[in-house]
Amino acid sequence: MxxxxxxxxxxxxxxxxxxxxxxxxxxxxxxxxxxxxxxxxxxxxxxxxxxxxxxxxxxxxxxxxxxxxxxxxxxxxxxxxxxxxxxxxxxxxxxxxxxxxxxxxxxxxxxxxxxxxxxxxxxxxxxxxxxxxxxxxxxxxxxxxxxxxxxxxxxxxxxxxxxxxxxxxxxxxxxxxxxxxxxxxxxxVLNFSEYMDVVQASLSRNHSDCPRMVKLASDTLIELLDYKENYIKITKDLYLCEFLVIRSEMDISFLLDTIAEYIADVVQYNNDNREFEGVKGGNITIQVVCDIMSNESIGSPYDRYTNVIQTIMKSKGEKCIEASYQQFVKDMRDISWESSASAGGRQWMYQTCTEFGYFQSSDSISQPFSGFPLSYHVQQCSDIYGEDFNFPVVTAAIQQTNENYGGxxxxxxxxxxxxxxxxxxxxxxxxxxxxxxxxxxxxxxxxxxxxxxxxxxxxxxxxxxxxxxxxxxxxxxxxx
Incomplete structure (x- = not known):
C-alpha cells in the first residue's frame, strides 16, 4: 500500500x-x-x-x-x-x-x-x-x-x-x-531479560515455591506443544480464540510469550489502584496467583497454571486469547487509524524497534518461563515493519537513545x-x-x-x- x-x-x-x-x-x-x-x-x-x-x-x-x-x-x-x-x-x-x-x-x-x-x-x-x-x-x-x-x-x-x-x-x-x-x-536496552528475573523474585515474596510451580507448568506446556494431538487440549485449557496451529517457531514463541505476559502483568501492576482509568482485573494480585499455584487440590502445576490464566481472563472480561502469530502480524501491519493496532500497538512497537528495545525475553536462567528469546522479539520488527528493521539497525537505534539521553x-x-x-x-x-x-x-x-x-x-x-x-x-x- x-x-x-x-x-x-x-x-x-x-x-x-x-x-x-x-x-x-x-x-x-x-x-x-x-x-x-x-x-x-x-x-x-x-x-x-x-x-x-x-x-x-x-x-x-x-x-x-x-x-x-x-x-x-x-x-x-x-x-x-x-x-x-x-x-x-x-x-x-x-x-x-x-x-x-x-x-x-x-x-x-x-x-x-x-x-x-x-x-x-x-x-x-x-x-x-x-x-x-x-x-x-x-x-x-x-x-x-x-x-x-x-x-x-x-x-x-x-x-x-x-x-x-x-x-x-x-x-x-x-x-x-x-x-x-x-x-x-x-x-x-536491547535484551531486557531482567524483567522476568524480577517477576520471579516478586512471585517468591508471597510463596517461596511459587516460581518453581510456574516453571514446572511452563515447561509442561512446552512439552505438550511437541505433539499435535495435544493441540485440542491446549486450545481448550487456555481459552484460545481459534484452534491452535503451529507453523513455525514464531508461533510457539508467540503463544508462550502471550501466556507469560498474563503473569507478568499481575506482577507489574500488583495491588495498584487503576480502577478510575477503567482498568479491569486489579483484584488479581501476586497473592491470588501464588495461592492458586500452591493449591494441590486443583491438580498438577500445569492445571493450576491454566486455572490462573482463566481466572485473570475472567477478571478482565476477556472471552478468549488470540494466539495466532500470523494474525498478530497481519493486525500490526494495518496502517489505518481505524485498525485495532492503532490503539497503540503498532506505534509502540515501532518505538521499541527504533529507540528503546525493552524486549522482555526468556533468555535468563533466573526466571520461570521459556520459549521467547531475544531473536523472537527482534524478528517481529522485521516481520511488521520490513526487513530493514533488523538486528544491527535495532541495536544501533538503542545505542543512539542512550547516547542522546544518558541512560x-x-x-x-x-x-x-x-x-x-x-x-x-x-x-x-x-x-x-x-x-x-x-x-x-x-x-x-x-x-x-x-x-x-x-x-x-x-x-x-x-x-x-x-x-x-x-x-x-x-x-x-x-x-x-
Whole structure:
C-alpha cells in the first residue's frame, strides 16, 4: 500500500475563551473535562517544513491561582485518559499548590494523528525527540496565549512518559523547572531479560515455591506443544480464540510469550489502584496467583497454571486469547487509524524497534518461563515493519537513545524518580539518589507507577510517605 504523507487541518488558533471552557469549582469531581486542540508542528527538526496538525490536550484550571505553578502531565503510548484531570496524586498536589493542570496527548496516540496513516514512512515522525519538542512548543505557545508569564512548569509522567518527564527537564531546562518521573526506565536496552528475573523474585515474596510451580507448568506446556494431538487440549485449557496451529517457531514463541505476559502483568501492576482509568482485573494480585499455584487440590502445576490464566481472563472480561502469530502480524501491519493496532500497538512497537528495545525475553536462567528469546522479539520488527528493521539497525537505534539521553547517567537537577520495587521496570530506572536534587524514591512492595494513583487504605504503607516527600520537594524547588 502506498504511503501518502499529508498534514491534518491547518487552522488559526482558537481564542482563549473558546479553547478553555472549564467549570471553576472547588469539588474536583465536578470539573468539566473536554477535548481541546493545539496546532502542532509535524517536524520540529526541519525548519523548512511548515506542515502542522492538531494535537489533543486537556485542562483543569479549577485550582489555578495567579501565582501558582503549571503542572503538565505527559501522555504516553496510548490515548490520554481525561480521568487524570480530576484524579491522581498530581491533582492532590495541584489543590495544595494552586496549580493549573494540563495534559498533552502524545503524537500518534489516541486522537492525536499527525499523518494520514501509520505507514513506515509516516512513523518516522514518531519518536521521543519529536514528543519532547511537542512539549516545548506547546509550553511556549500556551504561556503566551494564556498569559502565564514566568510561572514555573512542573512535568509529570509515569513509565515511558516518566522517561519523557526526566528527559524534558534534561533537554529543556529553560522550560521545565522540575520533573516527577515515576517508574521511568530511562536506560534503553536491547535484551531486557531482567524483567522476568524480577517477576520471579516478586512471585517468591508471597510463596517461596511459587516460581518453581510456574516453571514446572511452563515447561509442561512446552512439552505438550511437541505433539499435535495435544493441540485440542491446549486450545481448550487456555481459552484460545481459534484452534491452535503451529507453523513455525514464531508461533510457539508467540503463544508462550502471550501466556507469560498474563503473569507478568499481575506482577507489574500488583495491588495498584487503576480502577478510575477503567482498568479491569486489579483484584488479581501476586497473592491470588501464588495461592492458586500452591493449591494441590486443583491438580498438577500445569492445571493450576491454566486455572490462573482463566481466572485473570475472567477478571478482565476477556472471552478468549488470540494466539495466532500470523494474525498478530497481519493486525500490526494495518496502517489505518481505524485498525485495532492503532490503539497503540503498532506505534509502540515501532518505538521499541527504533529507540528503546525493552524486549522482555526468556533468555535468563533466573526466571520461570521459556520459549521467547531475544531473536523472537527482534524478528517481529522485521516481520511488521520490513526487513530493514533488523538486528544491527535495532541495536544501533538503542545505542543512539542512550547516547542522546544518558541512560542511567543523568546530568540534571530537580528530578524525582519514584520506583516500585515489585515492578520489573525499576531495573532500568534510577533507584539511588544521584544528588540532593536528583532524588530516587524506591518504594518497597509497590508496583508500576503506584505513587501516581489515588491513595487508598489497602495500598503499601510506603506510598503515603513517598507522596509526602514529593510534595515537600516540589514545594521547596518551586521557591527557587
Amino acid at each position: 502506498a504511503c501518502t504523507q499529508v498534514l491534518l487541518l491547518i487552522c488559526l488558533w482558537l481564542s482563549v475563551s473558546d479553547a478553555f471552557t472549564y467549570l471553576r469549582v472547588h469539588n474536583k469531581s465536578e470539573v468539566t473535562v473536554q477535548d481541546h486542540w493545539f496546532t502542532q508542528r509535524l517536524d520540529h527538526f526541519n525548519g523548512a517544513d511548515n506542515r502542522v496538525w492538531e494535537q489533543r490536550y486537556f485542562m483543569n484550571d479549577s485550582f489555578a491561582q495567579s501565582d501558582g505553578p503549571v503542572f503538565l502531565m505527559i501522555g504516553g503510548e496510548g490515548a490520554a485518559n481525561p480521568g487524570w484531570m480530576t484524579q491522581g496524586t498530581w491533582i492532590t498536589y495541584a489543590e495544595k499548590m494552586g496549580a493549573l493542570c494540563l495534559l498533552l496527548e502524545h503524537r500518534f496516540y489516541g486522537k492525536s494523528h499527525p499523518t494520514k496513516d501509520m505507514c513506515v514512512a509516516n512513523l518516522r515522525y514518531l519518536s521521543s525527540q519529536q514528543a519532547l519538542a511537542d512539549l516545548a512548543h506547546f509550553q511556549t505557545v500556551m504561556t503566551e496565549k494564556l498569559g502565564l508569564g514566568n510561572r514555573k512548569w512542573v512535568v509529570f509522567g509515569g513509565s515511558y512518559p516518566g522517561c519523557l518527564a526526566a528527559w524534558y527537564r534534561i533537554k529543556y531546562p529553560h522550560l521545565a523547572h522540575a520533573a516527577v518521573a515515576s517508574s521511568a526506565p530511562v536506560k534503553a 542511567l547517567n543523568v546530568q540534571s537537577s530537580r528530578i524525582i524518580f519514584p520506583n516500585g520495587l515489585i515492578d520489573p521496570w525499576h531495573i532500568l530506572g534510577i533507584n539511588a539518589s544521584l544528588s540532593s536534587d536528583l532524588v530516587a524514591l524506591p518504594m518497597q512492595d509497590a508496583a508500576h507507577c503506584a505513587d501516581m494513583y489515588p491513595a487508598r487504605p489497602e495500598e503499601p504503607p510506603v506510598l503515603s510517605s513517598v507522596r509526602r516527600r514529593i510534595l515537600e520537594l516540589l514545594t521547596e524547588w518551586l521557591q527557587l
